[in-house]
Amino acid sequence: MTIDNTEGARAQIGVTGLAVMGSNIARNFARHGHTVALHNRSIAKTDALIEEHGSEGDFVRTETIEEFVAALQKPRRVLIMVKAGDPTDAVIEELASAMEPGDIIIDGGNALYTDTIRREASLRDRGLHFVGAGISGGEEGALNGPSIMPGGPKESYQALGPLLESIAAQVDGTPCCTHIGPDGSGHFVKMVHNGIEYADMQLIGEAYNLFRDALGYDADQVADVFTEWNAGDLESYLVEITAEVLRQKDAKTGKALVDVIVDAAEQKGTGRWTVKSALDLGVPVTGIAEAVFARALSGAREQRKAAVGLASGQLADKPADAAQFTEDIRQALYASKVVAYAQGFDQIAAGSAEYDWNLHPADLATIWRGGCIIRARFLNRIKDAYDENPKLPSLILAPYFRDAIETAIDSWRRVVSTATLLGIPVPAFASSLSYYDALRAERLPAALTQGQRDFFGAHTYERVDAEGKFHTLWSGDRSEVQA
Numbered sequence: 001m002t003i004d005n006t007e008g009a010r011a012q013i014g015v016t017g018l019a020v021m022g023s024n025i026a027r028n029f030a031r032h033g034h035t036v037a038l039h040n041r042s043i044a045k046t047d048a049l050i051e052e053h054g055s056e057g058d059f060v061r062t063e064t065i066e067e068f069v070a071a072l073q074k075p076r077r078v079l080i081m082v083k084a085g086d087p088t089d090a091v092i093e094e095l096a097s098a099m100e101p102g103d104i105i106i107d108g109g110n111a112l113y114t115d116t117i118r119r120e121a122s123l124r125d126r127g128l129h130f131v132g133a134g135i136s137g138g139e140e141g142a143l144n145g146p147s148i149m150p151g152g153p154k155e156s157y158q159a160l161g162p163l164l165e166s167i168a169a170q171v172d173g174t175p176c177c178t179h180i181g182p183d184g185s186g187h188f189v190k191m192v193h194n195g196i197e198y199a200d201m202q203l204i205g206e207a208y209n210l211f212r213d214a215l216g217y218d219a220d221q222v223a224d225v226f227t228e229w230n231a232g233d234l235e236s237y238l239v240e241i242t243a244e245v246l247r248q249k250d251a252k253t254g255k256a257l258v259d260v261i262v263d264a265a266e267q268k269g270t271g272r273w274t275v276k277s278a279l280d281l282g283v284p285v286t287g288i289a290e291a292v293f294a295r296a297l298s299g300a301r302e303q304r305k306a307a308v309g310l311a312s313g314q315l316a317d318k319p320a321d322a323a324q325f326t327e328d329i330r331q332a333l334y335a336s337k338v339v340a341y342a343q344g345f346d347q348i349a350a351g352s353a354e355y356d357w358n359l360h361p362a363d364l365a366t367i368w369r370g371g372c373i374i375r376a377r378f379l380n381r382i383k384d385a386y387d388e389n390p391k392l393p394s395l396i397l398a399p400y401f402r403d404a405i406e407t408a409i410d411s412w413r414r415v416v417s418t419a420t421l422l423g424i425p426v427p428a429f430a431s432s433l434s435y436y437d438a439l440r441a442e443r444l445p446a447a448l449t450q451g452q453r454d455f456f457g458a459h460t461y462e463r464v465d466a467e468g469k470f471h472t473l474w475s476g477d478r479s480e481v482q483a
């Protein structure tokens, strides 16, 4: 371990921002044999890292940005892990002033992709490479192998790729890191990844709620179901940790911890960003949107308190066959997950087309198989589906998923209808099923919408039997004219 930089530029990578994520990634680089220059706005975090973990590898301690930059081999590679937003802009500016053309600045924070597009353009004008890298896996992933989604100029990946791939999670010998595409694409796909994570968590939450309120299971019983599911097609990090959270006991009361946690979910914003972007792109990500709204509703604590006791109407009896209902919930969860992922991948395709990014869905499924929060056996199926047909109109149409939904459909309908009859909210299960039914419908009520729009706003409509746009003279003789 070396903790000064008197030997000059010898670090392969620098990490600035040494809170939980930055320090764990710095340690991950060092554990993989890279010399890591360390920097943090306040020196205390740098010293704490060296004191506690300095023996894990070769670190270079620096106090100022100038010292930090001077410690790096060329082309210099600096990973920024500070709070997203203004702090990131401040650090980029400080670094850019001290760096030289050809050097690479990587933002590994959760930046909004449009900020990354702006930053990349501005640094490109100054001859610097800017890489917006989505990093998923939380603090544990950062230390032991995250999923990394670097965007930015392709040539920067030559100098950066091997370093990032060495610290990423590996699945079947393949690193969970690949060059995603230009400018903001890395942060864009990380944002959608987080949106899918919201949907996945909401669906799991709805399944848990059904076990608790429809079958009367306690937390341990639900944990057992999730543990069993984790041995099958639903195997995933989120299902695994669900069982762990449900089994946790509260030391103070002896109750299940989940029963003493306030039921108001918080959010940091990436789910909301995903939905906003989807609205702009015109992509129906109903599963993600329901998840974001469900968190918002859970957080409306005063309103909820005031509404407790409102009429439920006549409720049905609880399901008589618990084993059948458990299997129904498993099928509904799987089918709704397919929908949530299909919608997320649709958004990625739309973003790719909008920004001319040429994104490859199979690559994303590959690097999400390990390291990240949505890692799951399921991702192998998605990779196979896109490998087979990169231009799939929807994931739902891939033969494997089409068959899986066909198997699940009766269960899915039973779960949504039973939940409704029992007065148990299942917004994501229900909206996923409605999305599926709308997608497969031969006729949608949108024809009526078009008629209404033409009536009040002369917005015109297309006909099923002729080319062109048409308008009915609603306030005249109601004959039709070609627009």
Ligand code: NBP
Binding pocket: 016, 017, 018, 019, 020, 021, 022, 040, 041, 042, 045, 081, 082, 083, 084, 086, 087, 088, 090, 091, 108, 109, 110, 111, 135, 136, 137, 138, 139
């Ligand atoms: P935080 O997001 O809590 O940021 C703390 C770091 O930002 C500290 O090093 C702090 O320096 C630095 N900082 C701030 Br605040 N303002 C600064 C400024 N104006 N100039 C320079 N440095 C400044 O840390 P984190 O939770 O480790 O996350 C880092 C990034 O990674 C974030 O963008 C986050 O969204 C992203 N991320 C987090 C997770 C996760 O699971 N936590 C997962 C994936 C991505 P100081 O020590 O001097 O105050």
